[in-house]
Amino acid sequence: MTALTEYRTSPPPPQKMENDQTQFRQFVRQFLNSRLAVAGLVVFVLMVLAAILAPLVAPQDPYDLNTLNIMNSFLPPRSEDFMGEYVFWLGSDGQGRDMLSGMLYGLRTSLTVGVGSAIIACMFGASMGLMAGFFGGRFDALVMRLVDLHLSFPTILIAMMILAFLGPGLVNVVVAIIVVEWAYYARTVRATALVENQREYMEAADSLVLGRARKVFRHLLPNCLPPLIVIATIQVARAISLEATLSFLGLGVPITEPSLGLLISNGYEQVIAGRYWISVYPGVALLILIVSINLVGDHLREILNPSNQR
Template identity: 65%
Template sequence: MSVALQTPAAPVRDRVETPFRRFISEFAESKLALLGLAVFTVIALVAILAPWIAPQNPYDLAVLDIMDGRLEPGARNGADDMTYWLGTDDQGRDMLSAIMYGLRISLAVGAGSALLAAIVGASLGLLAAYVGGRTDSAIMRVVDLQLSFPAILVALMILAFLGKSVMNVVIAIVVVEWAYYARTVRGTALVERRREYIEAAQCLALPTHRILFRHLLPNCLPPLIVIATMQVARAIALEATLSFLGLGVPITEPSLGLLIANGYEYMLSGKYWISFYPGIALLVTIVSINLMGDHLRDVLNPRLKK
C-alpha cells in the first residue's frame, strides 16, 4: 500500500505592523474622523477643480450681468440656458460658482499661513529649547507677549498698515499664529534634548542645524502635526472674519468670508442665500478639519485616549 506524501503547508507570514499601518488602523477607529476626512477631501477636490467644474467663472466680468443680481435659488437664465441652483449675489454671480472659487482662496490662505507659521514657530521653538539661557528667555517672552493680545486685533492692525491682499492676509495670520507652534515645539524639544541620541550627536560634534532639524525636529512632529491641523481651521476662520470686516482679501478675489459679507445687508430683505450658503460651506469646512484634528490628537498622544 502506497503512502501519499503530503507537502507541508507553507507557513503563513505574519503581517508586519509598521508605525504607519498602526496609525491608519487607529485613525480609522473613529467614524467621525473618517467622515471629516471624506468631507474635507470632497471640499478640497471641489476647490482644486473649480475652474473646470464650476458653472461660471465669477471673476470674469464679461459673463456677469447686473440684471441677474439677487435671483432666488433655482432661478433660470434663459439667455445662457443656465440654472442658478444656489441663486445669485448682488453682482449677478452664480453663488455655487462663487463658493467653489471662494473655497480655493480660503483653503489656500489657511494651508499656506499654517505652513509658514509652522516653519517659523517650530524653528524658534527648537532654537529656544536647544540653546536655552538668554535665547530661550528672549524667544519665550516674545511668545508670551504675542499670546497676550487677541489674534483678531493684531491681524486687523497689520492689515490696516499693509492693505488688502491675499499675501498680506497670509502674513497677518502667520504673525498671530507662529507663537502657538513655538510654545508647543519648545515643550516637546525640552524633553527630547535630554535623551541619549542628542548627547551622542553632540559628542560627534555635529553642526547645530543638523542636530535641530535632522534629529530633534522629527521627534517633535506628532504634537506639531496636531496643532497644525487645528491651526488650519483657525486660519480659515480668521481669514473669513477679516474679509467679513472688510480688511481681508480684495473684492476681486472673494473668499467665503467676503461672500458672507456681501450678502449680509440683504438678509433682512429676505435674500438669505447670498450669505447663508457661503456660511454653510465655511462651517462644514471648519468642522471637517476639527473632526480630523481632534481624533488625530488622540492617536498621536496615547495619554489622551479615553
C-alpha cells in the same frame, strides 16, 4: 573615528525600518477607527478638489464681467437665467453672479490663505521653538518673552492692526496670519524640544560629537513632529476662520479675489430682505470646512498623545 564614520554613512538597520512601518500601520488603523475623523478627512479632500477644479466645474466665471448680467440679479435657488440657458442652483447675488460658482472660487481663496499661511507660520514658529529648546539660555528667554508678549494680545486685534497698516490684500492677509500664528507653533515645539533634549538618544548624539544641525534636524525634529502635526491641523482651521472674519469686516481679501468670508459679508444686508441664499450658503460651506478640519485634528490629538490613548 572609524566607528563615527560608519554611524554617519551606514543605512538604518532593517529592524528600525520594520518598527517604523509597524508604527505607521498602527497609526492608520487607529485613525480609521474613528468614523467622524474619516468623514472629516473625506469632506476636506472633496472640498480641496472642488477648489482646485473650480475653473473646470463652476458653471461660470463669477468675476468675468462679460458673463454677468444685471437681469439675473437676486434670483432664488433653482431659477433659470433670463435667457433660459442654465440654472442658478444656489441662486444669484446682486450682480447676477452665480452663487455656486462664487462659492467654488471663494473656497479656493480661503484654502489658499489658510493652508499657505499655516505652512509658513509652522516652518518659522517650529524653527524658533526648536532653536529655543535646543540652545536654551538667553536665546530661549528672548524667544519666550516674545511669545508671551504676542499671546497676551487678542489674535484678531493684532491681525487688524497689521492690515490697518499694510492695507487689504491677499498677500497682506497671509502676512498678518503668519505673524499671528507663529507663536503657537514656537511654544509647542519648544516645550517638546526641552523634554526630548534630555532623552538618551540626544546624550548619545552628544557623545558622538555630531554637528548641531544634524542633532536638531535628524534627531530632535522628528520626535517633535507629533504635537506639531496636531497643532498645524488645528491652526489651518483657525487661519481659515480668521481670514473669513477679516474679510467679513472688510480688511481681508479684495473683491476681485473673493473668499467665503467676503461672500458672507456681501449678502449680510440682504438677509433682512429675505435673500438668505447670498449669505447662508457660503456660511454653511465655511462651517463644513472648519468642522471637517477640526474633526481630523481632534482625532490626531487622541492618537498622537499617549496620555489620551485608550
